Amino acid sequence: MRRPRPRTLVALAVCLALLGAGVYAGVRWAQGPKETVTLLASWTGQEAEDFDEQVLQKFEDDYGIDVVYQGSSALSQVLAADMAAGNPPDVAVLPGPGELLAYADAGRLQPLDGLFETGDYDEMWAPEVPVEGRGTHTYWLPVKTSLKSMVWYTGEKPTVESAGAPERWCLGLEDGATSGWPGTDWVEDVLLQQAGPRAYAKWVNGELAWTDPRVRKAWTTWGEMVGAGDTDRVARMLTTGFGAPCAGTGRLEHQGSFRAGHWQRQGGEYVPSAEVIPEAGPDAGAWEVSGDLAALLTPKEEARELIRYLADPETPLPDYSANKKSAPDPGQDATERRIGGILREEGRTRCWDASDAMPRTLRDAFHQAVLRHLVEPEALEEQLRELDQLRVEQSLRVCGDTRE
Structure with a gap:
């Protein structure tokens, strides 16, 4: 029995493909355009x-x-x-x-x-x-x-006292056009835990000035925790991607739920940020979310x-x-x-990521301000005044909180 030559097989395949395409097109035509x-x-x-x-x-x-x-x-x-x-x-x-x-x-x-x-x-x-x-x-x-207000760790569970050294913290701020957002997350969370959800919501809605002592305190607390002004350390933070590995026993990272897999592969866990942030107030325990x-x-x-x-x-x-x-x-x-x-779940106090809930112009300026604060913490007052000039009052449900 003669085998068909390769050219014959190619021609047959082309014919079958055309036939199949015609049948498929006919079915699509019969169904009408989607x-x-x-x-x-x-x-x-x-x-x-x-x-x-x-x-x-x-x-x-x-x-x-x-x-x-x-x-x-x-x-x-x-x-x-x-x-x-x-x-x-x-x-x-x-x-x-x-x-x-x-x-x-x-x-x-x-x-x-x-x-x-x-x-x-x-x-x-x-x-x-x-x-x-x-x-x-x-x-x-x-x-x-996504859930925020989380501090990931390996080894011994961190406390306010043990988490204070800047060298323990992993922080990458680089993310292209939106670089800086991990820093805004942190400033926001510090304010939420120290001042409580009511003050936080007023700040997000433009009713609380950026120059308010509670807002200023959140900035300075964050800067002290991560080592603002330390030239070498700041240079690493500014050039490190937000998703860079954070390895080693005793390291800490203030980051959201998307980092669960990374930390679990290292045997890590998380604690609510309220357990780590210095001078958390009586209303601490709310969760920042996005x-x-x-x-x-x-x-x-x-x-x-x-x-x-x-x-x-x-x-x-x-x-x-x-x-x-x-x-x-x-x-x-x-x-x-x-x-x-x-x-x-019902009964949880959840508050929007502040920069995500602010007008776009203010959000972008906030991103840039955290980068500058790490380099020039002494210029904080000037930065807060500049941000306050962009403040716009709005009406938004910032927190899902039965206590409001």
């Missing part, structure tokens, strides 16, 4: 792939709606440009409510009323926002959440379906869900389950 939703977020690389695999593919399969995803590390700039061009994405996911509040005030967001049960979330996660001339509506919901918030920018029905899907407690969101009805992920370990509980 509707699409455009989605803009900051996730890139592996984070974007995980979100696509865990969340978006299931939505596309279940609803027959294609999601055109764009991830950008310059999220604020891209969204502002799209808005100015009159071509916003259908849905945008932003880190924190600061920019979203400005867009809501400008009438650029669509209300989410009726798309999900707001009672499934703590009020600070999905608040009702009053907008002049437009009434009060819900404009965003959390897609991914989250990626989804907002609707067009009235497109397919986009509304995506919002409903993201709010469904059965949707397998990555990391930690703030939805009280979401079942714990059976694949999580004890530390991860504890973190998830703190983010969802």
